[in-house]
Structure formats: structure tokens, C-alpha cells
Amino acid sequence: MITALLLSFVLLLVLGMPVSFALAIASALALYAGGVPLSLIVQRMTASIDSFVLLAVPFFLLAGQLMARSGISRDIVGLSQSLLGHFRGGVGHANVAASVLMGGMTGSAVADTSSTGMAMIPPMIERGYPAPFTAAITAASSMISVVIPPSVPMIIFCVVTGVSVSELFMAGLVPGILMALGMMAATALVARRQGFPREPRQNARAILRALRSSLIALTLPVVIIGSIRFGVATPTEASVVAVIYAALVGRFWYGALPFRALRPLALEAAATTGVVMLMIAAASLYGLILTRAQVPQAAAAAIGTLTQDPTLVLLLVLVIYVVAGAILDLGANIIILVPVLFPTVTTLGIDPVQFGVVTVMGLALGLVTPPVGACLFIASTIAKVPLMVTARAAMPFLISTLALIVAIILVPEIATWLPYSMRR
Amino acid sequence: QTVIRVGHGAQAGHPTHLGLLRLSEIVAERTDGEVQIEVFADRQLGEEREMVEGLQLGTVDMTVVSTGPLNAFVPEIAVLDLPFLFRDSQHAYGVLDGEVGQEILAKFEGAGILGLGYFENGWRHLTTKGAVDAREDLQGVKLRTMQNPVHMAAFEAMGASPVPMAWGEVFTSLGQGVIDAQENPITVIYTNSLWEVQSHVTLTGHVYGPHVILASQVVWDGLPEDARTAISEAMPEVIAFQRQESQRLEAEQIDLLRDKGMTVSDVDPAPFREAAQAVYSQFSDRFDPSMLERIQAQ
Amino acid sequence: MTAPVRAVLRLWSCVEAVAEAAIVLLTVAMVAAAAAQIVARYAFAAPLAWSEELSRYLFVWLAFLAAWLAWRRREHISLDMLPGRVRPATVRLAELLVLAFAVVAMTKGMRLMGLSARQPSAALGLPMVWVYAGFYAGMGMVAGDILTGWLRAFDRRGSGTAPQSGPGAAT
Numbered sequence: 001m002i003t004a005l006l007l008s009f010v011l012l013l014v015l016g017m018p019v020s021f022a023l024a025i026a027s028a029l030a031l032y033a034g035g036v037p038l039s040l041i042v043q044r045m046t047a048s049i050d051s052f053v054l055l056a057v058p059f060f061l062l063a064g065q066l067m068a069r070s071g072i073s074r075d076i077v078g079l080s081q082s083l084l085g086h087f088r089g090g091v092g093h094a095n096v097a098a099s100v101l102m103g104g105m106t107g108s109a110v111a112d113t114s115s116t117g118m119a120m121i122p123p124m125i126e127r128g129y130p131a132p133f134t135a136a137i138t139a140a141s142s143m144i145s146v147v148i149p150p151s152v153p154m155i156i157f158c159v160v161t162g163v164s165v166s167e168l169f170m171a172g173l174v175p176g177i178l179m180a181l182g183m184m185a186a187t188a189l190v191a192r193r194q195g196f197p198r199e200p201r202q203n204a205r206a207i208l209r210a211l212r213s214s215l216i217a218l219t220l221p222v223v224i225i226g227s228i229r230f231g232v233a234t235p236t237e238a239s240v241v242a243v244i245y246a247a248l249v250g251r252f253w254y255g256a257l258p259f260r261a262l263r264p265l266a267l268e269a270a271a272t273t274g275v276v277m278l279m280i281a282a283a284s285l286y287g288l289i290l291t292r293a294q295v296p297q298a299a300a301a302a303i304g305t306l307t308q309d310p311t312l313v314l315l316l317v318l319v320i321y322v323v324a325g326a327i328l329d330l331g332a333n334i335i336i337l338v339p340v341l342f343p344t345v346t347t348l349g350i351d352p353v354q355f356g357v358v359t360v361m362g363l364a365l366g367l368v369t370p371p372v373g374a375c376l377f378i379a380s381t382i383a384k385v386p387l388m389v390t391a392r393a394a395m396p397f398l399i400s401t402l403a404l405i406v407a408i409i410l411v412p413e414i415a416t417w418l419p420y421s422m423r424r
Numbered sequence: 425q426t427v428i429r430v431g432h433g434a435q436a437g438h439p440t441h442l443g444l445l446r447l448s449e450i451v452a453e454r455t456d457g458e459v460q461i462e463v464f465a466d467r468q469l470g471e472e473r474e475m476v477e478g479l480q481l482g483t484v485d486m487t488v489v490s491t492g493p494l495n496a497f498v499p500e501i502a503v504l505d506l507p508f509l510f511r512d513s514q515h516a517y518g519v520l521d522g523e524v525g526q527e528i529l530a531k532f533e534g535a536g537i538l539g540l541g542y543f544e545n546g547w548r549h550l551t552t553k554g555a556v557d558a559r560e561d562l563q564g565v566k567l568r569t570m571q572n573p574v575h576m577a578a579f580e581a582m583g584a585s586p587v588p589m590a591w592g593e594v595f596t597s598l599g600q601g602v603i604d605a606q607e608n609p610i611t612v613i614y615t616n617s618l619w620e621v622q623s624h625v626t627l628t629g630h631v632y633g634p635h636v637i638l639a640s641q642v643v644w645d646g647l648p649e650d651a652r653t654a655i656s657e658a659m660p661e662v663i664a665f666q667r668q669e670s671q672r673l674e675a676e677q678i679d680l681l682r683d684k685g686m687t688v689s690d691v692d693p694a695p696f697r698e699a700a701q702a703v704y705s706q707f708s709d710r711f712d713p714s715m716l717e718r719i720q721a722q
Numbered sequence: 723m724t725a726p727v728r729a730v731l732r733l734w735s736c737v738e739a740v741a742e743a744a745i746v747l748l749t750v751a752m753v754a755a756a757a758a759q760i761v762a763r764y765a766f767a768a769p770l771a772w773s774e775e776l777s778r779y780l781f782v783w784l785a786f787l788a789a790w791l792a793w794r795r796r797e798h799i800s801l802d803m804l805p806g807r808v809r810p811a812t813v814r815l816a817e818l819l820v821l822a823f824a825v826v827a828m829t830k831g832m833r834l835m836g837l838s839a840r841q842p843s844a845a846l847g848l849p850m851v852w853v854y855a856g857f858y859a860g861m862g863m864v865a866g867d868i869l870t871g872w873l874r875a876f877d878r879r880g881s882g883t884a885p886q887s888g889p890g891a892a893t
């Protein structure tokens with residue numbers, strides 16, 4: 001049964017089948033081979049998405065669409081450029097900064113690559129930056145937006161493990177900012193070696209103008225976090241607050257977002273929701289079959305025989321994440337791997353919140369590694385660069401992020417200090 | 425060799441998990457290892473409602489679930505959800521193991537499910553941010569309840585504002601003040617670290633929560649004779665063990681909650697019981713009045 | 723294109739338009755239900771009993787219809803996001819397998835649909851069969867997309883026009 005499950009999955013992927021359908025079809029075959037009633041398919045796939053916490057996914061995606069369409073995203077990019085453009089490789093730094101700011105509003109790396117990529121890659125190439133670098137920095141910095149709250153993958157992790165969403169959100173803040181600083185350091189290095197251009201320094205008035213036009217946009221993360229902090233809304237409900245606030249700001253402050261824009265924006269957000277949710281549904285069916293066959297228990301025992309040292313276990317898990325991230329999508333990986341690893345990891349006394357941050361960051365690397373790195377793919381398409389060339393240019397940023405993850409494994413407080421100091 | 429998979433929604437430290445492990449041991453021993461019972465904690469085989477449906481489909485062999493989701497399958501079980509129904513544990517055990525309890529289990533037959541008996545989830549108590557010395561202290565308190573109309577109406581009658589909220593959001597919402605209070609058995613309060621977001625436990629014991637042991641009729645009929653006998657014969661012993669573990673853990677964890685800084689206090693339940701009486705007439709169409717009388721008379 | 727084929731395809735585009743409209747309406751309804759939940763609890767201290775369950779069930783429908791939308795737009799993630807062309811024969815095989823999956827899952831799921839028709843939900847008392855029906859809506863639309871795609875390709879070949887690369891796995 002398990003052989004049928006694994007083999008058919010790989011075969012279907014090679015055939016070019018979408019990952020979610022490959023998971024679902026492989027599961028159906030395994031159920032048939034195991035003599036389990038196939039009505040389980042409809043039941044498990046539906047029940048796995050019948051979860052209030054998951055509602056945050058379409059809402060945060062919709063909020064992202066509203067911001068991109070209304071001009072909020074454009075203002076954020078403009079502000080980043082006026083602040084950082086005059087350093088060597090300044091537009092690269094601005095790209096990272098834009099992802100930090102956008103990261104505070106959207107929870108999807110793919111959305112971030114699309115919006116900052118369209119706004120920044122063409123002008124960067126125009127100003128003489130090598131195209132592979134522009135694609136690489138755009139794709140890599142997008143990883144920041146799933147680490148800085150809000151974050152769709154973090155929500156999925158919490159659904160699977162029962163870890164508190166707001167604590168994991170808080171835990172991502174410091175690592176997200178460190179991630180950005182690491183990438184800026186890597187940009188500075190690459191910029192010096194390759195002799196990237198500088199932009200003229202903007203005068204104070206220009207900076208002020210950029211700041212003023214994006215001021216209202218910058219209140220959005222404040223409203224999201226504030227509505228959670230002050231007991232107005234649960235983390236899931238905060239995503240609705242984000243939608244309504246972005247719609248109001250877009251409509252009345254920017255004067256954008258006519259009523260007829262609603263339909264295409266809702267459909268755009270829905271299409272991405274469909275990708276994520278079918279993946280969750282199929283992966284959860286697949287995971288149930290693995291659980292019934294006690295594969296997680298066996299895997300946990302295998303890790304246990306290798307080592308009992310928490311640090312070594314986490315490093316081992318990181319290796320698994322890097323390999324898995326190269327093969328499967330971020331969300332699917334969380335649903336398949338985390339239920340297997342979580343019990344083992346927590347029995348060893350590893351902090352669940354630390355594990356959540358390591359998981360999301362470790363698997364996020366897969367967004368930028370071939371062959372299935374979604375952000376790598378989008379950025380390469382915008383910059384018109386072959387995938388492998390972008391991947392090579394992204395190496396410095398991948399290394400700086402990997403170093404940060406190892407640091408969090410060794411010093412959990414980088415992630416856990418903020419949420420735990422806010423308890424009670 | 426026969427493998428039976430049992431799923432439940434509680435954590436691996438819960439008395440129900442311990443009870444099922446004991447069942448697995450006894451059955452393996454009495455069948456010389458021919459019958460293996462594998463226990464899956466933590467909703468690994470699905471949500472409670474989903475597992476019960478799985479019994480009907482034959483995709484889940486056995487499960488232990490709370491009464492809430494069972495209302496949709498056997499409406500008669502709603503009577504057990506009534507607040508302040510049982511006087512004490514002995515009363516509850518007597519009713520559940522006696523005529524009324526077995527009558528309810530028999531009703532599951534029509535749904536393709538075999539009822540095997542009742543474990544204990546525990547007495548539900550109140551946790552809050554401030555002290556609850558009297559019913560008046562519940563006035564306007566945003567209290568998370570299960571998605572159960574009877575419970576919600578009962579707390580409304582006691583003066584609180586009941587909020588049905590997904591369990592995944594409760595911890596955070598208590599911490600940030602979206603809600604003020606919640607109610608659960610001690611084991612749930614303890615294993616979910618609620619002391620970090622709540623300061624008081626009031627031992628109201630407003631509802632007694634059974635954990636109903638159920639098997640899939642299709643799967644059961646397909647089991648070898650000796651497996652069925654071994655499980656049925658082990659049941660009384662396992663149930664006694666599970667309840668004993670439940671009481672032991674509750675007492676132990678009340679002390680642990682005190683160590684964690686929570687104030688655990690008793691309260692005169694009479695005013696709460698009086699207010700909650702309203703739901704007995706309000707929901708009288710939901711249960712068999714003669715059944716209620718027999719429970720109260722026992 | 724023959725007249726019956728044209729009629730079928732026209733009917734199908736109507737169905738698609740309805741499904742898209744449903745997605746937009748579901749999104750709006752979910753935002754409204756969740757917003758009402760926050761306002762009732764925070765501003766009026768009168769929490770709603772039904773909003774959580776309602777938004778969950780709307781979401782199940784949205785998710786499956788959205789899965790169809792993503793399928794139609796070729797947005798589901800697959801391994802061959804690598805640049806390069808996929809052979810039409812491979813695409814057809816992948817479609818055949820997805821179609822078979824949808825049909826088998828829906829046929830075998832009928833037992834669940836029958837059982838859940840008698841199972842009311844906790845807050846709204848809505849029979850659970852209406853929730854599971856979301857799966858049927860989404861997968862039914864995917865199956866319809868594959869079949870009409872084949873019909874279009876078959877008809878085109880019959881009338882001698884050049885085949886266009888078919889729908890399916892490629893992004």
C-alpha cells in the first residue's frame with residue numbers, strides 16, 4: 001500500500017501532473033490497494049479544509065490583491081528606493097526593504113514576488129543591473145514575507161500542530177528582520193564585487209514626499225497587529241480586518257478600486273486560494289494514509305536511533321527540509337512532514353514555536369531552489385532569465401538565510417524571546 | 425493477525441489514551457498477540473465528527489469521542505449534555521453503566537455503529553481572568569463554549585456571553601482579550617497550558633463529559649470471534665481503569681495548576697444550577713422526558 | 723464546428739460564468755459573515771452563534787470552486803514549471819487520470835452523501851451533505867473542463883484546423 005503510494009506519486013509528478021492531483025490520485029490508488037472504502041476521499045479532502053483558521057488564507061490573499069491594485073504596493077516600493085537607492089547596489093537593498101514592508105501586510109511569498117517583481121525588476125535592468133541578480137534578489141527577498149507576520153505557511157503549521165498563531169507570528173518578526181539584514185549584507189558583497197551602479201542621493205524633500213504618500217499604507221500592518229493585540233479580533237479575523245481596511249484605503253484614500261474591480265480581484269485571490277487549498281486537501285488525504293500505516297512513528301523511531309540530541313535532530317530536520325523543499329511546495333511539505341516530525345521534536349523538549357520558525361524558514365528555501373521554486377520561477381519569467389542562472393545568482397542569499405536558520409537552531413531565543421516576553 | 429485502529433481527539437497524556445493502551449495490552453495478551461489494537465491520539469485519524477462518520481463508512485475501526493458531535497448521529501444522547509444533570513461521579517457511572525446508558529448505546533445500532541461503553545472526559549470547570557465567587561461575576565463575561573446550543577443557552581441564562589470559537593484560536597484569544605473565559609475538564613486546561621492566559625479555576629462542575637467508546641458495525645462484524653470476545657470481556661476492566669486514571673490525573677493536575685500560579689476555588693453551585701434549569705424546559709423537545717426522570721431518580 | 727458541439731460549448735461557458743459569479747459572491751459573503759462576527763462580539767458584546775460555522779461552510783465551497791478556477795487557468799503547481807514544451811499526448815494522459823479520479827471519488831463518495839444527509843450541523847442544523855457537495859461542485863467543474871476541452875480539440879481536428887496545446891498540467 002505504501003509502496004503504491006510513494007511510487008505512483010513520483011510517477012505522476014514526472015508525467016507533469018499538478019502536485020495536488022498527483023497526491024490525490026496516488027492516495028486513491030493506495031486506498032484501493034489497501035481495501036479501504038474510497039468514500040474516504042471526499043470525506044477527508046472536505047474535512048481537512050473545513051477549518052475556520054484556514055479562512056485567513058483567502059482573506060490575506062485578497063488583501064494583497066487590493067493593495068497591489070490600489071497603489072499601496074507601488075508607494076512602498078517608492079519609499080524603499082528613496083531611502084536606500086544611493087548605496088552601491090541600492091536598488092537591491094530597496095528590493096529587500098520592500099519585501100520587509102510588504103511582508104508586514106501579505107502572507108504569501110508568491111504574491112510578494114509578483115508584486116515587487118513587476119514593480120522593480122524591469123527598472124533595475126534598465127539601470128544596468130545584471131538580469132540574473134535582479135531576479136535572484138526579488139525571489140530570495142520574497143522568503144521574508146512568509147517569516148514576517150502575517151504568514152500563510154505559519155497558519156498552516158499552526159493548523160497542523162495546534163501551536164498558537166499569534167505566538168508564531170510574533171516569533172517570526174525578529175528572524176524576518178535579521179533575514180533582511182543578512183540579504184542586504186550579501187547584496188553589498190555582490191555589489192562591490194560586480195561593481196553595481198549607485199543612484200544619486202535623494203534630497204530630504206523627496207524622501208519626505210515618498211514617506212507621506214506611503215504613510216497611510218504603512219498603517220496597515222499596524223491595524224492588523226493592533227486588532228490582534230488589543231483583543232478586537234482573533235488572528236484569523238484580523239485577515240478580514242486587513243481586507244476591509246485595504247479596501248477602504250484603496251477606495252477612499254487612493255481613489256482607486258472602482259466597484260467593477262472587485263470581480264477580477266476576487267477571482268485572482270480565489271485562484272491562488274484554490275491552489276493552496278487543493279494542495280492542503282490532497283496532502284492531508286496522503287498524510288492520513290501514511291499515519292494509518294504508522295509511517296510517522298517509524299520515521300520518528302529512525303531519527304531517535306540516530307540521535308537524541310535536540311540540536312542535532314533540528315539540524316537533521318533542516319537537511320530534510322532543504323531536500324524536500326526542492327521537490328515539493330511549501331504548503332504541501334508542511335502538511336506532509338510536520339505531523340511526522342512534530343511529536344518527535346516536542347518529546348525531545350524542543351520548543352514548538354522555535355520549531356515552527358525553523359520549519360517555515362527551512363522549507364521557504366525551496367521557494368528559491370529549482371526545480372519547483374515558485375518564486376524563482378516567477379522572478380525568472382519577469383526578468384527573462386533561465387531558471388538555473390537565477391538559481392546560481394541566488395546562492396549568496398540562500399547561504400545567508402541558511403546561516404540564520406542554523407543560528408536560530410543554536411539560539412532559540414532569537415525567535416522565542418519576543419512571543420514569550422508578551423505572554424500574560 | 426488482526427489490526428484494529430482506534431482514533432481519539434485527546435492528547436497522548438489523556439486518561440482516554442491510557443485506557444486505550446491498556447485495552448490494547450489486555451487484548452493482545454488474551455489473544456496471544458493475534459489481535460493488535462493501534463491507538464492514534466490527537467485527531468490523527470480525523471476530527472471527532474469525521475471519525476464517527478468513518479465508523480459508518482468502515483474507514484475507522486473504533487473511536488472514543490465526546491458527546492457533542494454525537495448529537496448529529498443519535499439525537500437521544502443530548503440528554504447527557506444537560507448542565508448539572510449528575511450529582512456526582514458515582515451517579516454518572518451508575519446511570520451510564522446502567523439501563524439508561526445502555527439504552528442510548530443501543531440507539532447507535534440504527535446508525536451502523538456499535539456502542540461499547542463510556543470512558544470519562546471529566547467534569548467541566550470554568551477558567552477566568554478574575555475570581556468567580558458568585559453567579560453575578562459571570563455577568564457579561566465573554567465565555568468560549570463548544571458549538572452546543574444547550575451549553576450556550578445555559579451560560580446565557582447564567583449571565584455570560586457565550587462565544588462558540590474554534591479551539592485553535594482559544595489560547596490566543598484568551599491572551600489578547602478577545603474572550604475572557606472558557607470551560608473544560610481539568611486535563612484539557614492543564615495540557616493546553618491555559619495557566620499562561622487565565623488566572624482562576626472555579627470548580628463549577630457544570631457538565632459531566634463522558635467519552636463514548638464506539639466501533640464500526642461493519643468492521644466489528646468482520647472481526648474474528650475471539651477478537652470480539654476479547655474486546656467485549658476486557659471492556660468493564662478497562663473502563664474502571666480509565667475512570668480511576670481520570671480521577672487520579674484530575675486531582676494531580678489541580679495541584680499542578682496551583683503550582684503554576686492559578687487560584688483554584690470551589691463555589692456554591694446552587695445559583696448556577698438554578699439559572700441553568702431554564703434550558704431543561706427550553707430544550708425539552710431535544711430529549712426524552714422519561715429518560716431525564718429516570719436519570720434524576722437514580 | 724458542428725451545431726451540437728457549438729451548443730454544448732455555449733452551455734458550458736454559461737456554467738463557467740455561473741461558477742465564477744458564485745466564487746465572487748462566496749468571497750463577499752465570507753467577508754460579511756466574519757466582519758459581522760467581530761462587530762457583534764466586540765462592539766455589541768452579543769456574540770453570534772452561527773457566523774463561525776457559516777463562514778467555514780462557505781469556505782469549503784469557495785475552496786473547491788477555486789480549485790477548478792486554478793485548474794482552468796493552469797495555475798496548479800507542477801514539476802514542469804521548467805521552461806520547455808510538454809507533449810500533447812502527456813497532457814491528455816494527465817487529464818484522463820484527473821478525470822478518472824474525479825469520477826471515481828464522486829461515485830464512491832455517494833455513500834457518504836447518503837449518510838450525511840441525515841446528519842445536521844451543530845449550529846445551523848444544515849445537513850452535512852450540503853458541505854460535502856462543495857467537493858462535487860469543484861471536481862464536477864474540473865471534469866467538465868476536461869471533457870469540453872477534448873470536445874473542442876476533437877471537433878477542431880475533424881474540421882481540419884491546427885490543434886492548440888491542450889489544457890492540463892502545464893502552468
Ligand code: NA
Nearest residue numbers: 103145148150
Ligand atoms: Na508576511
Ligand code: NA
Nearest residue numbers: 095099116141
Ligand atoms: Na522583493
